[in-house]
Amino acid sequence: KSILCRKCAGDTTEAQVVAANVDTAFLVMGLDRDFNPRRMERLLTMTFDSGALPVIVLNKADLSADGESQRQVIEQLSPGTPVLLVSARVGTGIGALRSFMRKGETVVLIGSSGAGKSTIINRLFGEELMRTREVRAKDSRGRHTTTHRQLLKHPDGGLLIDNPGIREIQLWVSEESVAGSFADIHSLAGSCRFRDCSHETEPGCAVLSAVRRGAISEARLQSYYKLLKEARYLALKQDESAQREQKRRWKIIHKAFRHNPKS
Template structure:
């Protein structure tokens, strides 16, 4: 009997440690509004989810309340902690609740539709990946940084393909000119240079997400961090250094060192959703210059005493960086106006549905 009890304790301890390996701790437990089986979303595919629980990995679907919720932001995403209800007699579950997130990196879906797309949630680090070749684009990196600062996670710039780069100092200087206070890692998945330093950030229970366009080497980077080939790798085109999409879905993986990593599909375009708070972090140099202008309402065009125009003339501030700043401000202002209109329409539709439901109820009673 004593032996059986000991084995039972060992099994219970093993189960408890399973979700702890995926980042579960007392802080997450405090966020639980109700008791239930807890799991973390590893993969999503057409509203079906693979979730790791203390009883192993389960295939899960959504409860009815999600199916009728128009707020896409409330739906589970890879990296989310969720509360499940087990399907009777099956190792499958129904997701009842999503725990409040500690961070959320999002963008507007491609096209003209006003809808949010969750890219990565509950991550400690957002790894902004760019390759050291023709595909390097400092203006694109500005967009990523803007959303990263606003997400609640710590941004980290990762420059890949170091082994094939002959102008490393140039690229580092370009990144440093816009990524203030952000750690920069130049790595090579071929030689392994820089991989160990990057892996050190992802200690036990820490979660990172790889973000970048196609062909920057995200899949190769995951393989290098994992110490084995867990992701398929595709070649890039030689004429423009662009790649095909290798990753077609988001997936959370456990690394040998105890860290966790979310790989995301390459993004051909990155439209901002709501990153107004990130502007100050991403463009602090420009905002500090603007505060020194002679006039408070300076438009930074031809006004006397404009420190921004003086900085551009003297070479302290690059003109294309300032143009990018103005463009992003306009884009965010436009987004805010459209979000207000979309919110008003959603509210109108909601009251129409309630009114219609009340009328139908009255008819039934009659």
């Protein structure tokens, strides 16, 4: 079905599996100090690359003075992707969220510590299945209530995977996945004067023109540059790792041949 991966922390060029064989990913973000559109872009890119359906869950709507404006900001990141305003503490929006939990399908919750994933689960199941803790007031950061993955069966027949909070999202995706996540920029690129336009300084750049008009924010364009750079660097490191592995295997073959030349 699908596999959601991120790059392992540190210098190791290896993938860490976040979840596999899921149909839908609830991308949870709080409308407190956890709110970060650039972080959501990373979550969306990771989800699109996996093949799962993303559903953006903006939790803690009861704490936001202008949740609708925040929802519109997130909607612009990925037109067509469901964006739900939810307050797990109060219970609003849970019915809409529950509609994505279908019999025979698997949902995974992904988000930072303190985003309210455990409270959402308790609301979805109608009972206190998960322990919850208050976030720090100064930065809305949570302490890891969930410390390991758990698979839960909903009474309606769907399955839900709960993950520990993700603090860092290093991408394990291709350039094509980044382009797909930034469809607004990618579609404009076809109208640039030069086919190899980098959207930085070239004349006749449709992307830069859109930024000047305010159709695309400068912050979103910079995020696109950053994620694309990460994807290209990852591809380079993967190629280097593959070459090292190939050399290692050939050394083993040559060594075996020297010891058994007639075999």
